[in-house]
Amino acid sequence: MLVADTGKGAVELGPTLSIFDPVYIGIDEFGQPKRVPLIERNILIGGEPGSGKSGLLNGIVAHAALSLDCRLVLLDGKRVELGQWRKCAEEFVGQDIEQALVLLWRLQKMMDNRYDYLDACERRKIIPGDVFGPYLVAIDEIAYYSATVGDKTQREKFSMRLRDLVARGRAVGLIVAAATQRPSSDIIPTSLRDLFAWRFGGRCTNDSSSDIVLGHGWVAKGWSANTISPNNPGAGLLIAENGSPELVKVAYLDDRTCAAIAAYAATLRATAPASLERRKLRPVPVAAAA
C-alpha cells in the first residue's frame, strides 16, 4: 500500500491498476463487461463529431493514469479533451505542431534505444517489471496534426513519425491510442489503419468511413458504424485484429469524474516509488529533433 504525505499527516492510498491488465471500456451487447488488453497493442478510435470518441479515450487514459507501471504522453489539439490528465502526464502537447514533432521524435529515439537493449539481451518484447516501462501515447484528433496545423512538410513528418510509433512501438511498450473525427483515407490510410490491433468505430456519417476505421469489407458483411443511432453516443463497433466487429457501449466518465480520478492518480504518482523515476523520457535539445 502506498502512503501519501498530504502535509496534514500520512494517508494510505488505495490499490492501483496495471497497464498489463486489460482495460475496461464498457459493455457488450449482452451487457457483459468489455475489457481490451492494450499492452503490445494500439487502438484507433474513429467516428463523427459527438459520437463518443473522447469518452473512450478518456476511459483508456484513466486506466493508464491509475497504472503506476505506465507513463502518459498526451497530444490534444483541442487541449480540453485530455487536459484534465495533464497533471498525471509526463508530456502534454496542445496546439503546437513543432512540439508534437519533437515529442514523437523523442519517442522514436526511445524506441530505438529499447530495441538496442532487447537485441543485446536476446529478447523480443517488454515484460512486467522490465527495466523500461510502458507508455501510453494518447492523441486526440490525428487530423489536427496531420492535416490542419503547420505546413505540408510538418504535417507529413507528423504522419510518418506517428506511423513509425504505431508500427514499432508495440514490442517495446509504447501504446498508441489515437482518435479522429475525420475517418477518411487521407487521414487514416490503410497502411496506418492496419497497424492498429484494436479499432473502434463510433457512429460514422457513411459506410465508407466505417470501412476506413474497421477495415475494408465489413460494410459488405453487414457491419457498418453508419447504422448506429446519432442519439446513442458511446455506442460503436469494436474490432480486434483477425477478429469480427462487436457492438459495445463505452463507459462514460463525465468531467467531474475525470477530474476526481486525475487528482487521485496525480497523488498516487507523486507518491510512487523512486524506481519509476529512472524510466522518464529524457529531454533533448529541440534542434536535434527538427
Ligand SMILES: Nc1ncnc2c1ncn2[C@@H]1O[C@H](COP(=O)(O)OP(=O)(O)OP(=O)(O)O)[C@@H](O)[C@H]1O
Ligand atoms: N458512452 C457514453 N454514454 C453516454 N453519453 C455519452 C457517451 N459518450 C459520449 N456521450 C455524450 O456525447 C457527448 C459527446 O461525446 P464525446 O465528446 O466523447 O464525442 P466525440 O466523438 O469525442 O466528439 P468530438 O469529435 O466533437 O470531440 C458527451 O458530451 C456526452 O454527453
